[in-house]
Amino acid sequence: MPTGLTKDAGWQLGVRRTVPVPSDVVWDYLTREGLVVWLGETVLGATGEWYETADGTRGQLRSRSEGVRLRLTWQPTGWAHDSTLQLTLQRAVSGTTIAIHQERLRSAQDRASxxxxxRAVLGRIVEQLAVR
Structure with a gap:
């Protein structure tokens, strides 16, 4: 089976970076001013509520484990389907690991792009957290 192809969830991907910042600071950033960096210009409401970004990406917040994980559907403009996007924080010896996992992608090309x-989003997050 090709890398990234699952038996039940289509194509998936995962990226992670560790930052030398406490997890509570990272969480605060990602759910407030950093939201625009990884999700787009929008507001995430309570679990079960829908969101739409300024560029038309839309979805629903499926679960929120405060300080640890956000799980949501993610459907950019032009896609006929949604995918599942999960952002997770994990304490690390050197700070906090930020992990992005996405599944239910339709193709290897979607996965590659x-x-x-x-990876670029995580790079911008790391840059932003470095100046805090």
Whole structure:
């Protein structure tokens, strides 16, 4: 089976970076001013509520484990389907590991382009957290 192809969830990807910042500071950033960096210009409401970004990406917040994980559906403009996006924080010896996992992608091409996207997003997050 090719890398990234699952038996039940289509194509998936995962990227992670560790930052030398406490997890509570990272969480606060990602759910407030950093939301625009990884999700887009929007507001995430309570679990079960829908969101739409300024560029038309839309979805629903499926679960929120405060300080640890956000799980949501993610459907950019032009996609006929949604995917599942999960952002997780994990304490690390040197700070906090930020992990992005996405599943229910339709193709290897989607996976490849989104790997580039999410790696760039994590790079911007790391840069932003470095100046806090």
């Amino acid at each position: 989104l790997l580039i996207h999410w």
